[in-house]
Amino acid sequence: MSKILTVSIAAYNVGEYLDNTLKSLVDDDSLDKLEVLIVNDGSSDNTTLIAHEYEKRYPGVFYAIDKENGGYGSTINAAIAKATGKYFKILDGDDWYKTENLSGFISFLEKSEADIVISPYILFNESTQKESIVDKRDLRVSNLDAYYAEDGSVFRMHEMCIRTNLLLENKVTITENCFYTDNEYVFIPLLYANTVDKYIAPVYVYRVGYDGQSVSLSGRKKHWQDAAVVEKKLLECYKSRESQLSAASRGALSELLLELAEYQLINYCLIDDISQGKKELVEFDAFLKNSDSTLYKKISVKNKKVCLLRITNYLSYGLVRKMFISYFSKNQAGCS
Known part of the structure; x- marks a missing residue:
């Protein structure tokens, strides 16, 4: 069966979190339509062991890709080159998806022909252990220009899912050995996209509230x-x-x-x-x-x-x- 969704996982020294991340993608109703590319970006911990364990446990679904360290953008580039799914979505190795919404999301993607499919996402605060849903888009049109005319803002990485052929046909590549390249992943495809659709349930859970993130003060200085x-x-x-x-x-x-x-x-x-x-x-x-x-x-x-x-x-x-x-x-x- 052809794959509907390719998930690109950026995995650098995330052994502490990776099992939870990958476990969130295991849904029996959608595994045959899912492709998970775990890109180990030169980790020195047990990241690659966990990735290969899932590859063995779920052949044809999970794939471990080991490479030298090249930064966040390099993991996306490596995954785009291998992707076979109709749609492409990214997931950081310390975040996760809402498993209970994954099957419905993939079924939605199977029927959609939009260049971009958005969905709400959840912020998980590491300090307070609390979740909050981010759902700011009242999408009433399928034309991206018409959406911009109504809303006037671009999407965020965590809510975006991109038609894979749009990435391939326009040779989208992300800067390597560089932080903040999630902005490239959002911005560059939108230069070529024409249509948008929305899945109403949250899919991505984004972990925030710990020091060392690139948006924290210490991260910004570094x-x-x-x-x-x-x-x-x-x-x-x-x-x-x-x-x-x-x-x-x-x-x-x-x-x-x-x-x-x-x-x-x-x-x-x-x-x-x-x-x-x-x-x-x-x-x-x-x-x-x-x-x-x-x-x-x-x-x-x-x-x-x-x-x-x-x-x-x-x-x-x-x-x-x-x-x-x-x-x-x-x-x-x-x-x-």
């Missing part, structure tokens, strides 16, 4: 250069397709570019090396201004601290840096 790499690539991809996009699509996609650009400007204020932070902030801001003046101006409107940096010719960097560090030390996430 991987501060990577968001700039991603922003520059996405701007380049966007510019190459801009003339072929509707006004509604341009508006929605540019909002994600705005969010990432703001995120990176703030990163430059969080790193420990003050002189390097200021220097690279000025250079990145000049890049934004030269690449997309509209985007550049929108950031000043949205973020008063960035606006202050610009109108003082960055002389206020020290003050703004203290303000951002104080904010993130208290809140550990988000943008101000």
